[in-house]
Amino acid sequence: MNAGQRTIGICLCVFITFFPWPAFSTNSADHNATNHENDNALMGVGAHFAWILFDAIKTDLETKVGRRVILFGENSMLGVGCNAGIKAARQATQSQETFGFICCSLSDEEIEKEQLIVYPLVKEPILILTHKDNPVDNLSSDQVRAIFRGDLTNWADVDETDNPIVVVTRLHCKKRPGHWKTILPDHKAFRQERLNVTSAAAMVQRVSDFSGAIGHTGATWIFDAKDQIKIIKVDGFKPTAENLSNGKYPFYRQLSAITNRNPSPDVVTLINEAQAGKAFRKVARQYELLPLNPMRRKSPANVATQ
Numbered sequence: 001m002n003a004g005q006r007t008i009g010i011c012l013c014v015f016i017t018f019f020p021w022p023a024f025s026t027n028s029a030d031h032n033a034t035n036h037e038n039d040n041a042l043m044g045v046g047a048h049f050a051w052i053l054f055d056a057i058k059t060d061l062e063t064k065v066g067r068r069v070i071l072f073g074e075n076s077m078l079g080v081g082c083n084a085g086i087k088a089a090r091q092a093t094q095s096q097e098t099f100g101f102i103c104c105s106l107s108d109e110e111i112e113k114e115q116l117i118v119y120p121l122v123k124e125p126i127l128i129l130t131h132k133d134n135p136v137d138n139l140s141s142d143q144v145r146a147i148f149r150g151d152l153t154n155w156a157d158v159d160e161t162d163n164p165i166v167v168v169t170r171l172h173c174k175k176r177p178g179h180w181k182t183i184l185p186d187h188k189a190f191r192q193e194r195l196n197v198t199s200a201a202a203m204v205q206r207v208s209d210f211s212g213a214i215g216h217t218g219a220t221w222i223f224d225a226k227d228q229i230k231i232i233k234v235d236g237f238k239p240t241a242e243n244l245s246n247g248k249y250p251f252y253r254q255l256s257a258i259t260n261r262n263p264s265p266d267v268v269t270l271i272n273e274a275q276a277g278k279a280f281r282k283v284a285r286q287y288e289l290l291p292l293n294p295m296r297r298k299s300p301a302n303v304a305t306q
Contacts, residue, residue: 041068042267043098046085048073048200049124050101050255052220053274053283060279065266073101082173089258090114092267099267100258103218105178119257119271121280122289125219125239126182126251129207129229135161138233141250147214148183150191155212167194168206168215179253180216204229218253220287241290254292 042065044054051073054061062069073081085100092098103124111118128144130136136159139147146152147165155163171180171187184190197203200217207215208228215229219239223229231239234249243249257271274280275293284291 041070042264042270043070043072043088043096044101044257045072045088045098046101046258047081047103047255048075049103049218049220050085050121050257052222052287053121053255053280053289054101056283056286057274057277057279060277061270061273064273064277065270067266069270082176085258086114086116089116090260092260092263094262094264097264097267099263099271102256102258103179103253104173104176105254105256106258107175107177110176115261117259117261117263119259119275120292121255121257121275122284122291123241123244123252124255124287124289125241125244125249126180126216126253127219127221127231127239128234128251129204129213129215129217130232131207131211131213132228132230133211134163134230135159136232137230138236141235144234144251145184148190150193153191163212166206166210166213167191168197168203168210168213169194170197170200170203170216182251182253183216216251219289220255240288241284244290252290255289 044051051071054069054071055074058069058071073085082102082104085102087100088098089100101121106116106118110116128139134155136155139158143152143158147158148167148169150167152158153165155161155165167190169180169190171190173179174187195206197206200221203215203217204221204223204227207213208226234251237243237248239249239251244252257274259267259271263271275291276295278295281291281295283289
């Protein structure tokens with residue numbers, strides 16, 4: 001997807017989030033039928049990385065609730081994804097059943113202020129990225145933090161290669177806990193001479209542009225064959241669900257679904273299926289995500305009938 005397509009997608013996501021849907025009217029019978037289907041649909045809006053999970057199991061969710069599910073979040077940028085998810089959750093009604101999904105944790109104060117319910121989904125590893133030509137395959141967590149802080153400014157400080165380090169950051173949701181704050185706790189702690197980007201796509205592009213670059217992104221990002229990046233180990237450990245579970249991999253964030261305090265039964269059913277369903281577990285394994293809810297077990301009666 002090129003930059004123009006991404007921009008259009010972002011604008012569409014914001015438009016639909018901030019205005020009631022269906023957004024278009026027409027006298028065409030076909031479009032009226034489509035609008036009727038949308039009127040009975042459940043709509044989810046939010047951050048790209050959580051959208052990946054919901055989109056992958058969309059068919060299973062629709063089967064579970066017996067209704068169409070519409071999802072927006074394929075294209076999101078700094079300040080849009082999580083905020084759009086919160087707005088969709090907050091403005092839901094029994095006739096317009098919407099929910100949100102976020103890639104950052106929310107503080108107790110924000111949850112109370114916005115009157116939200118948070119449904120934890122998974123812990124997602126935050127990948128540390130370098131250019132594929134960088135000979136470094138592993139950094140200690142202390143070295144990663146020192147690089148992003150600006151204490152180490154040349155790869156010769158950790159390897160024999162004399163190459164200035166180009167720090168690339170995407171410091172979204174600065175007032176929220178978790179996410180990139182597992183690297184450094186405040187945006188002011190990051191090196192001042194750095195490249196700031198507003199999207200995950202731009203992050204990958206900038207790390208690809210500079211042989212000395214280092215950056216970060218979530219594990220659910222789908223890389224392209226042309227991307228000139230590699231994922232390095234931290235403290236000798238790969239960014240896997242197992243290493244998150246045993247505490248050996250230090251950088252991660254929580255992906256969650258959110259609703260207002262009065263969600264519709266079908267929205268709750270959909271989110272519960274995402275939290276503990278079999279299809280969701282398969283996607284979690286694909287992206288090395290650590291589920292935060294026990295998998296739903298079959299009741300003895302269901303087992304006996306199979």
